[in-house]
Amino acid sequence: MALIKKFRIKTFKNEEPIVDLKNISVFFNKRQILNNLSLKINKQEILGILGPNGVGKSTMFNLITGLKDPNYGEIIINGVNCTKLPINERFTKFKIGLCPQFGGYISDLSLIDNLKLVSEIHIKDKDQREQKINKLIGQFEFEPLLNIKAKHLSGGQKRKCSIAMALVNDPKILLLDEPFSALDILSIKMIQEIILNLQSTEEITIVVTDHQARDLLKTVDRAIILSYGKIIASGSPNEVISDRTAQNQYFGDEFNIN
Numbered sequence: 001m002a003l004i005k006k007f008r009i010k011t012f013k014n015e016e017p018i019v020d021l022k023n024i025s026v027f028f029n030k031r032q033i034l035n036n037l038s039l040k041i042n043k044q045e046i047l048g049i050l051g052p053n054g055v056g057k058s059t060m061f062n063l064i065t066g067l068k069d070p071n072y073g074e075i076i077i078n079g080v081n082c083t084k085l086p087i088n089e090r091f092t093k094f095k096i097g098l099c100p101q102f103g104g105y106i107s108d109l110s111l112i113d114n115l116k117l118v119s120e121i122h123i124k125d126k127d128q129r130e131q132k133i134n135k136l137i138g139q140f141e142f143e144p145l146l147n148i149k150a151k152h153l154s155g156g157q158k159r160k161c162s163i164a165m166a167l168v169n170d171p172k173i174l175l176l177d178e179p180f181s182a183l184d185i186l187s188i189k190m191i192q193e194i195i196l197n198l199q200s201t202e203e204i205t206i207v208v209t210d211h212q213a214r215d216l217l218k219t220v221d222r223a224i225i226l227s228y229g230k231i232i233a234s235g236s237p238n239e240v241i242s243d244r245t246a247q248n249q250y251f252g253d254e255f256n257i258n
């Protein structure tokens, strides 16, 4: 297994953000989940969203994709106010790829049939479809696994399958919801490498969530920490780790990523 590439885009100054969440509040019934939260996601960065279970990480993805409407606030993507835009239009117009925390594939279809299925949805031309699938097979080293049903793949292979499926339409924004959870160490490294290589080879913005910090912070340019509906810290991995509030409310005293 190759070492994780230390490729980082250092500055996003003067760039228009690709996603701009403005003063978002979200309630489920009467319970407030997000409280006047604002976040800009820069083009081609890898942003980590950290926070304990139930804090609202998946909800933030649902806001970006349109699966959940905010009670207050606006969602701007590529400079367009799309707060009221339905899911399908957002996915195609802004090229969003979502890799959900669980599933993302059809369990009873083989790996190759899962790839064919999504490519038939997104790519009209047969030759282009085949080219895309072959590229993903090469990139993800899927050759020996092609005819295995998704439900029989290992945890890491399932995760790779759903990431590959999310990449079929060449997303500009890739949302990965807890891609490291319940994986062994080698599979985590494999997914980290995939994320970093995607950033270095494709023009893509990647947002990754996790409830545990260690694996995520090794992969991202910038992280935010969510706590009780607010962003309590934001910055490079080193900046958030040394942030006093984040230490008190999330990391604890003894945290380090080495």
Ligand SMILES: Nc1ncnc2c1ncn2[C@@H]1O[C@H](COP(=O)(O)OP(=O)(O)O)[C@@H](O)[C@H]1O
Pocket (backbone or CB within 6 Å): 028, 029, 033, 051, 052, 053, 054, 055, 056, 057, 058, 059, 060
């Ligand atoms: N459809 C829903 N109905 C009611 N409560 C929900 C719904 N979806 C999420 N929640 C609640 O919103 C909070 C945030 O959920 P979520 O975004 O999934 O958290 P995370 O991804 O950080 O674990 C949780 O407390 C969860 O119970």
Ligand SMILES: [Mg+2]
Pocket (backbone or CB within 6 Å): 057, 058, 059, 101, 177
């Ligand atoms: Mg979640």
